[in-house]
Amino acid sequence: MESAFSAKNNPGAEERRKMLIAAIEQVARGNSAALKQVYDMTSAKLFGVILRIMHDRELAEDVLQDVYLKVWNRAGRFDANRASPISWLCVIARNAAIDGVRRQQRSDYLSGHAEADVLEEIEDDAVPADELLCNAEDNERMRRCMEALQDDHRKSIRMAFFDGLSHSELAERIGVPLGTMKSWIRRGLASLKGCLGGG
Amino acid sequence: MAVADDVLEPAEGVPDMQAGELALGVLEGTELAEARRRQLSDPDFAREVEWWNAQFGLMGQQVTGVMPPAGVWRAIESRIEGMGNHAPTELGRRAPAGWSIATALAGLGAAAAAIALYVSTPTGVPVPAPVPTPAQPARNVLIAQLSDEASGMKLASVVDPTAERLSLSISGLAAAPGKAPELWVVPEGGAPVSLGQIPEDGQLTRELSGEETRLLVAGALVAVTFEDADGTRHEAPTPPIVLAGPLDQV
Known part of the structure; x- marks a missing residue:
């Protein structure tokens, strides 16, 4: 598991989270300076999410622009009682990256040729792990629940999530029949839900 | 494979x-x-x-952060400034080029491109003078293309958030006697909100309320059901949903 996924209590995290919520609320009122603040606090994380899925820096930069335009347009719909701000932003970024990739020819990405290069680049300007903006306890619970999954289930869900792959793409990558992959994902999600205790 | x-x-x-x-x-x-x-x-x-x-x-937060280059923010900033001050101009510039949903959809994926609907552009629609209002950032035109090949039902929706205008091109929404097609918008993660009943065939353009415009954003879903033909807006859609699809930015 990544060292970035630490349960270490970051003393500034809760304050930063509140600042982020306040900034998003200002964005909803059309305050572009607040959007810059949201960008400064979150763009490295969201760029990481997008790059991981898109495997192409230029495309990822375009999608990152689109994501903050979406934030500008949708900030009024953010509800701090229902989602953490960084979760909300990650969902927007991830969906935008998946849309971007699926609108392109997938074959280049499926061959995985660009992966090594991108990962090397990531090493150069990686952002320290303590930039986490979320609740450390929630994070730790998610980490534990993922670790508790069967290996096949965990691997499939992680690849689906981090690489933005569909059922059939996962089946192809991992080399199992589609029905098996669907079953792994479904069983993995069921275990995860049971462990997280929500729904 | x-x-x-x-x-x-x-x-x-x-x-x-x-x-x-x-x-x-x-x-x-x-x-x-x-x-x-x-x-x-x-x-x-x-x-x-x-x-x-x-x-x-x-x-998602497990992903290692990567600093984007400085140019990304500058590009975002200029796009937002462009939206705030010049959105109506951009709309006007697009119109003479014969902008159509079919053209706009060229980049939006095979499923959408397969839809052969053509909706004429809101050319000549009077556009209000550019008034930068920070509280209401101007936005791009949005479209949703819905169709069901089996039944031949089609609906193309164009939302112009700047002019607060909705244009529909409808065909084949044949409702049973006593029923009428009703249009819905479903915000991400939210409950469906009725946009009122619509014709079974033809074109419809109407103003949107501020609330409706706020709901009709990229990523929201547009859907059609058949409801009692009483001309009212119903509380919740009656399954089945006969057409549904997301709004996309042009």
């Missing part, structure tokens, strides 16, 4: 996980369409998708 068994093997005792599958992004084809319909018609399901999104959002 040729996969023979694309039927899910019976998973005894494993509850329905479609909300999680939708949030995870693994669904495709008819399964994706079915999940989106459920998201429209079943508030419990929609809430469950939202719950999964929150969980997966936590996982």
Whole structure:
């Protein structure tokens, strides 16, 4: 598991989270300076999410622009009682990256040729792990629940999530029949839900 | 890869996980369409998708952050300034080029491109003088193309948030006697909101209220059901959803 996924209590995290919520609320009122603040606090994380899925820096930069335009347009719909701000932003970024990739020819990405290069680049300007903006306890619970999954289930869900792959793409990558992959994902999600205790 | 068994093997005792599958992004084809319909018609399901999104959002934070180059923010800033001050001009510039949904859809994927609907551009629509209002950032035109090949039902929607205008091109929405097509918007993770009853065929353009404009944003779903033909806006859609699809930015 990544060292970035630490349960270490970051003393500034809760304050930063509140600042982020306040900034998003200002964005909803059309305050572009607040959007810059949201960008400064979150763009490295969201760029990481997008790059991981898109495997192409230029495309990822375009999608990152689109994501903050979406934030500008949708900030009024953010509800701090229902989602953490960084979760909300990650969902927007991830969906935008998946849309971007699926609108392109997938074959280049499926061959995985660009992966090594991108990962090397990531090493150069990686952002320290303590930039986490979320609740450390929630994070730790998610980490534990993922670790508790069967290996096949965990691997499939992680690849689906981090690489933005569909059922059939996962089946192809991992080399199992589609029905098996669907079953792994479904069983993995069921275990995860049971462990997280929500729904 | 040729996969023979694309039927899910019976998973005894494993509850329905479609909300999680939708949030995870693994669904495709008819399964994706079915999940989106459920998201429209079943508030419990929609809430469950939202719950999964929150969980997966936590996982997203495991990704190592990467500093984007400085040019990205400058580009965002100039796009926002452009939207605030010049959106109507941009709309006007597009119109003479024969802008159409068919053209706009060229980049929006094979499914959408397969739809042969053509909706004429709102050319000549009087555009209000540019008034930069920070509280209401001007936005791009949005479209949703809905069709069902089996029944031949088609609906093209164009939302112009700047002019607060909705244009529809409708064909083949044949309702049973006493029923009429009703248009819905479903915000991400929210409950469907009626936009009122619409004709079975033809063109319709109407003003949008501020509230309606606020709901009709990229990513929101537009859907059609058949409801009692009483001309009212109903509280909730009656399944089945006959057409549904997301609004996309042009």
